[in-house]
Amino acid sequence: MGYSLDFGWLEGAVGAIARGAAMTVFLIVVTTIAGTLISVLAAAGRRSGPTWLKRAITVYVEVIRNTPFLVQLFFIFFGLPAIGIRLDPIVAAILAMTLNMAAYTTEIVGAGLDAVPKGQREAALALGLRPRQVFVKIVLPQALKVIFPALTSQIVIMMLESSVVSQIAVSELTYEADMLQARTFRPFETYFVVAMIYLGLSIALRRFLVGIGRRTLSAGVS
Amino acid sequence: MIEFTFWDILRNLLFATRWTVLLSIVAFVGGGIVGVLILFLRISKARWARRFASGYIALFQGTPLLMQLFLMFFGLPMLGFRIEPWTAAVLGLTFFASAYLAEIWRSGVDALPRGQWDAGASLGLHYVQELRLVILPQAFAITRAPVVGFLVQLIKATALTSIIGFEELLRTSNAINNATFEPFTVYGLVALIFFVLCYPLTQYARSLEARAAAR
Numbered sequence: 001m002g003y004s005l006d007f008g009w010l011e012g013a014v015g016a017i018a019r020g021a022a023m024t025v026f027l028i029v030v031t032t033i034a035g036t037l038i039s040v041l042a043a044a045g046r047r048s049g050p051t052w053l054k055r056a057i058t059v060y061v062e063v064i065r066n067t068p069f070l071v072q073l074f075f076i077f078f079g080l081p082a083i084g085i086r087l088d089p090i091v092a093a094i095l096a097m098t099l100n101m102a103a104y105t106t107e108i109v110g111a112g113l114d115a116v117p118k119g120q121r122e123a124a125l126a127l128g129l130r131p132r133q134v135f136v137k138i139v140l141p142q143a144l145k146v147i148f149p150a151l152t153s154q155i156v157i158m159m160l161e162s163s164v165v166s167q168i169a170v171s172e173l174t175y176e177a178d179m180l181q182a183r184t185f186r187p188f189e190t191y192f193v194v195a196m197i198y199l200g201l202s203i204a205l206r207r208f209l210v211g212i213g214r215r216t217l218s219a220g221v222s
Numbered sequence: 223m224i225e226f227t228f229w230d231i232l233r234n235l236l237f238a239t240r241w242t243v244l245l246s247i248v249a250f251v252g253g254g255i256v257g258v259l260i261l262f263l264r265i266s267k268a269r270w271a272r273r274f275a276s277g278y279i280a281l282f283q284g285t286p287l288l289m290q291l292f293l294m295f296f297g298l299p300m301l302g303f304r305i306e307p308w309t310a311a312v313l314g315l316t317f318f319a320s321a322y323l324a325e326i327w328r329s330g331v332d333a334l335p336r337g338q339w340d341a342g343a344s345l346g347l348h349y350v351q352e353l354r355l356v357i358l359p360q361a362f363a364i365t366r367a368p369v370v371g372f373l374v375q376l377i378k379a380t381a382l383t384s385i386i387g388f389e390e391l392l393r394t395s396n397a398i399n400n401a402t403f404e405p406f407t408v409y410g411l412v413a414l415i416f417f418v419l420c421y422p423l424t425q426y427a428r429s430l431e432a433r434a435a436a437r
Contacts, residue, residue, distance in 0.1 A: 062421065062424075063413070063417060065374075065420075065424065066374065066378075066416065066417045066420035066421045066424055067378065067413045067416045067417050067420070068378040068379070068380075068381035068382075068392070068416055069378070070381045070382060070384075070385075070392060071381055071392060071409060071412050071413050071416060072413070074392075074396075074405070074409050074412075075405075075406075075409040075410065075413060078399065078405035078409060079405045079406040079408075079409045079410065080406070081405075082404070082405055082406035083406060160284075160285065160286040160287075161286065162286075163286035163288045163289065164286075164288055164382065164385070166288075167385060174286070174288060174289070181296075187292070187296040188293065188296040188297050188300060191289055191292040191293050191296065192293060194289060195285045195286070195289035195290070195293060196285075198284070198285045198286055198289060199281065199284045199285050202284045202285075203284065
């Protein structure tokens with residue numbers, strides 16, 4: 001028996017797919033902003049904070065990097081209510097994604113901070129800038145420029161990994177695909193179309209980030 | 223109603239861990255074999271082969287692993303294979319791993335100086351001998367750290383196969399959680415088990431990296 005592909009359902013599904021894609025984009029935008037801010041603070045804290053803080057950040061980074069994102073998500077969504085912290089699925093998803101991404105980008109930002117020559121700091125201090133100004137205006141922009149390609153890759157990886165938040169019923173792209181295939185009985189075609197949309201999203205996201213990097217940091221990324 | 227003590231939970235989880243470990247090993251070995259084939263295409267002299275390999279890598283690195291697993295799970299029966307979570311999990315993770323490993327090894331081949339190829343050719347080696355005796359051993363040697371790093375990614379990725387119904391660690395823990403209503407303990411333990419599996423490998427990858435940098 002031959003199997004024939006059928007994409008006839010697609011016409012009626014455009015709205016649901018678009019809504020799902022919009023939610024995926026929303027999740028990754030929030031995660032990127034929050035994750036990058038946290039990782040800058042964490043990377044700075046790991047370099048100049050008190051010992052207990054340095055240790056706490058190291059433990060956080062290692063725990064997140066060595067456990068699956070799906071387990072982290074389940075722990076936050078199903079596990080935390082047991083100790084009285086009940087979260088909305090979307091909030092749980094954003095929290096899990098942000099904590100996950102920040103652990104990876106803390107290492108990346110840290111490598112960038114280390115790559116800025118010491119003379120830059122010393123020169124800025126000698127010009128009479130306050131330590132905070134030195135960090136925000138001199139060291140950080142140069143660090144971000146160095147790490148921009150790695151940061152871009154990490155954001156794209158996180159966008160792809162966000163597909164698993166469908167498992168706690170956040171209505172993003174994969175969740176919409178699950179709902180569609182249950183209705184159309186065309187799982188292969190549905191997931192194929194959605195996989196191609198993810199491919200398009202990841203290419204578009206990378207282009208967009210590279211564009212931003214060129215304009216604001218004059219970071220030479222290909 | 224069956225009563226689960228802490229030790230019952232832990233014992234059942236540890237029992238399920240062997241499937242996580244087995245799947246990781248099979249997918250890593252399978253991914254290595256397919257990855258070498260993709261690598262050959264990626265560094266081939268024929269343009270169509272390089273194009274195909276680039277497309278293959280871009281496809282697997284540009285779509286979510288969950289979608290790849292779903293497509294395996296629902297696509298294989300259309301080709302006449304019986305639907306089976308284990309088969310879909312192994313094939314899905316194998317193709318996923320092959321794309322990443324091929325890309326890592328290609329970076330190793332690219333990092334070798336042009337002179338290595340020239341030296342091989344001047345010794346009278348033909349293309350396959352050159353690859354086997356000169357290029358690949360060096361490319362594998364300098365990419366050991368990222369390969370171990372990827373193995374950690376792969377072990378973590380096996381958790382996704384629980385969604386297509388493969389009975390590994392996370393799926394077992396979902397079942398235990400449904401029986402015990404102790405999600406904090408159960409998922410905490412699952413995270414701990416994954417950490418124990420992955421952390422030594424992460425440290426190993428770091429030491430390989432440090433050694434490579436010192437050289």
